[in-house]
Amino acid sequence: MTRLVTGRLVAMVGVLLALTFVVYLVDAVIPANPVAASLGAGASHAQIIAREHQLGYDKPFYAQYWLFLGRLIHGNLGASLRTHNTVTSDLSNFAPATIELALLSGVLIAVLSLILGVWSASGIRGANLIRVLMTSLASAPTFFLGIVLILIFYSSLHLLPASGRTAGGQATGFVMIEDFFSGNLSGWFGALRHAIMPAVVIAVGPAVAIGRVLRGSLLEVMREDHVRTARSKGLSEFAVMLHHGLRNAATPVLAMAGLQMGLVLTGVIVVETVFAWPGLGLYASSALQYSDFPAIVGVTLVLGIAYVVINAAVDILQLVADPRLRDQ
C-alpha cells in the first residue's frame, strides 16, 4: 500500500513537471518579446541584449526552463498586463470565490450522481425516463444551461439573482464560509442564492457522467453472488443496494470522478463568465479578451496543478476504497 501510494505520488510529480514544461513551451512561443516590452519603446538594442542576458533569455531553452521553474517555485508569475498587479496576488484574490463555487458544485455532484445512478439502476418507475433525461442534460453546453436558468429563475420568476456574488468575507475571501461561522445566516443565505445557479450548471454534466458509470457499475454488482445472499436474507432492495451494492460499485465511479475534473475546470471558466462570478474563471476569460498572457499562464498553472493533484488523490482514494486494487 505504502509503495503504491509513493509510486502514485512520484508519478504525480512527473506529470506536474510535464505540465509546467508544456506551459513553458507555450510561454516561449508567444511572438511578443517580453524584455523589449518591459523596457519600453525607447530602449536601445544594446540595452535589450544586456537585459536579456541579465534575465537569462539568451540561455539555451533547458536552462530557461530551469529558470522558469525557479520563478514558479518562488511564486513569481510576472505582472498582469490588464490589472497591473502581480499575477500571484490576482490569483490569490480570485481563488477563494472559485474554491467556494467548486466546493458547492462538488456537493451537488455527489448528491445528484448518487440519486441519478441509484434511481436509474433500480427497476423502479421512471428509470428509463431518467436515462433519457440524463443524456439530454449531458448534451447541453454549460452556457446554454446557464442562460436558460437565468431566463427562468431571474427574468421570469424573479427568484434568484442573475450574476455576481455578495460582498463580505473580508478576512479570507470565502463569503459563504465566513458568514456561516460568524452566525450571519441571512448573509450566508444571500451568498448561497448567488452561488446556487452557477454551481448547478457546473455540476450537471459531471453528475450525469458519474451517474451513468454508477448505474452500469451497480447493475453489474447487483448480479453478484454476495448480493443474492443479501437478498435471500430478506433485506429490502434498497438496503441491499445501500449496504452491499454501493461500496463495491465505487471504484469505476471514483475513476470517472477524477476524469470529470477536467470538464469541471473548463466549465468553471465558462460558467463564471456567464454569471459574472468573480473567480479565477472570470479572471481567465477577461485575460483572454485582453491577450493578458501572464494571467492566462497563471490560471492555467493553478487550475492544471489542481487537476493533477486531485486526480492523484482520487487514485489513492480508489486504493483505500477497494482492497482488491492493492494486490496488483
Add this chain to the structure above:
Amino acid sequence: MNRSSVPSTVERAVVSPPRVRLWKGLLALRPARYHSLARAERISLWSAIVLLLFVLIAPGLAPHGTTQLVAAPLSPPSLSHLFGTDDQGRELLARILYGMRSSVLSAVVVIGSGVLIGGAIGLVAGIAGGIVDSLLMRLTDLFLALPGPLLVLAIVAALGPSLQHTLIGVCIVWWPWYARVVRGQARATASRPHVEAARLAGLGRMRVALRHVLPSSFGPVIVTASLDVGNVILLLASLSFLGLGSPDPAAELGSMTAHGLTYLFTNWNVAVLPAAAVFILVFVANFAGDAIRDLIEA
C-alpha cells in the same frame, strides 16, 4: 521461405486476403444487427443521418449570407426572418445554419486527426512491443494525465484566437484515447495465428500492420469516435464562447451566444438560439453514438 511458382490456396489467402475484408472492417456495421436495435435507437440513428444531411446542405439553401444586412438590428422573429436578426441586422437563421455546419466539420477534423495520430502511435506501440511500446504508452498516459482543455486554452491564447488555431490546439491533445484503443486491439491481434501466418509468408511489416492487424481496431475506434462527437462539439463551442474562435463576422455558435448575452433580457433569441443549436447537435450526436455502439458492440 521457398516459394513454389504456383501459390497454394492457403498461401494466397494469407498473402492477399480478400479485398472485401477491408471495407467491411472499415464500416464494421453489420446491417443484420440493425433489426435487433430498439426502436428508440433506430430513431436516433436516422435523426442523426437526417440532421447531418440538413446541416451540410441547409446553408446553401439559406436565402441570405452570414454577413448580409437584411433588416433592422435586433428585429424579433417574424415570418420573413424566422429567428430574427442580430445586433447588426444580420439574419440569425442563416448565421446559425452556417455555424452548425462549421461545428460539425470542425468536430470531424478533430476526431479525424485524433484517429490518425492516435491510430499511428497505437499501432506502432501495439506491434513493436517492448521498449517502444512502453515509451509510447508512457507518453500517452502523460497526455491523458494533463488537463487537455486547459492546455488548449493556453495554446490558442499563445497562437492568437482563430478557428484554425483552436482546431490545432484541440488536435494536439485529442489523440491519446485513440492511441490506447488501437494499441490494445493491435496488441491482442498481433499474437493471433493469422498474423503469425502472414509474417511467416514473408509479408513486409507495413503490410502485416495495415492489412492484418489494423482492421481489428476499426470497430472500437468507430465506437469511440461516435461517442466523442458530442464532446468535441461542446469543447469547441465553449472555446469559441470564451473568444478563442474566429473574430466577429465569422458565424460560430459559441461566439454568437457570448455576443448575444448583452441583449439577453431584451432579445433573448440572439443568445439562446445559437446555444440551443449547439445543444441539438450534441443531443443527437450523443444518442446516435449510443446507437452506433450497440450496433457494433452488442
